[in-house]
Amino acid sequence: MIIGVLAGLAALTNGLLAGLFFAFVCAISPAYRRLADGEFVRGFRAINAVIVRPTFLVVFVGAPLTAAAAAVAGTLRIGVAPGGLGIGAGPAGTALLWVAAAASVVSFLITVIVNVPLNQGLDRAPIDTHRQQEAARAVFESRWNRANLARTLMSTLSVLALAAALALG
Numbered sequence: 001m002i003i004g005v006l007a008g009l010a011a012l013t014n015g016l017l018a019g020l021f022f023a024f025v026c027a028i029s030p031a032y033r034r035l036a037d038g039e040f041v042r043g044f045r046a047i048n049a050v051i052v053r054p055t056f057l058v059v060f061v062g063a064p065l066t067a068a069a070a071a072v073a074g075t076l077r078i079g080v081a082p083g084g085l086g087i088g089a090g091p092a093g094t095a096l097l098w099v100a101a102a103a104s105v106v107s108f109l110i111t112v113i114v115n116v117p118l119n120q121g122l123d124r125a126p127i128d129t130h131r132q133q134e135a136a137r138a139v140f141e142s143r144w145n146r147a148n149l150a151r152t153l154m155s156t157l158s159v160l161a162l163a164a165a166l167a168l169g
Contacts (some may be wrong), residue, residue: 010067014100021155103155
């Protein structure tokens with residue numbers, strides 16, 4: 001039961017992140033590509049100013065923590081009766097939980113190591129002239145989009161592995 005609850009919470013939080021990141025891949029970034037440099041920088045700065053809120057932080061930090069907790073609980077067979085069935089009863093479910101945890105942690109690390117510093121750099125960049133706006137965008141856009149695609153794929157992998165593990169239980 002404990003493993004299933006943790007895996008369910010991990011699936012929910014990782015799914016929310018995968019959806020957010022996917023929205024950037026398929027809608028927000030393509031739309032922003034059409035903007036002039038100054039509009040692009042101001043638009044991303046506006047997103048940066050509103051995204052870091054308690055609701056987002058609970059999901060962002062909760063995703064890898066719940067996925068890792070589910071993997072540990074599965075490995076230790078917490079709440080699994082001897083001879084019982086469920087996610088933690090066999091090696092397949094436990095392996096899937098570890099895949100999910102690893103993918104979730106990688107997504108978290110990509111965000112912390114790549115996306116957040118790029119966001120901070122964009123927020124600090126001077127943008128008084130068109131040349132400065134162009135330079136700020138050039139440093140930011142392609143690197144941020146590549147990292148976002150990578151974290152989208154990792155978050156999606158985490159959700160898929162969690163769903164597969166839950167299907168076993």
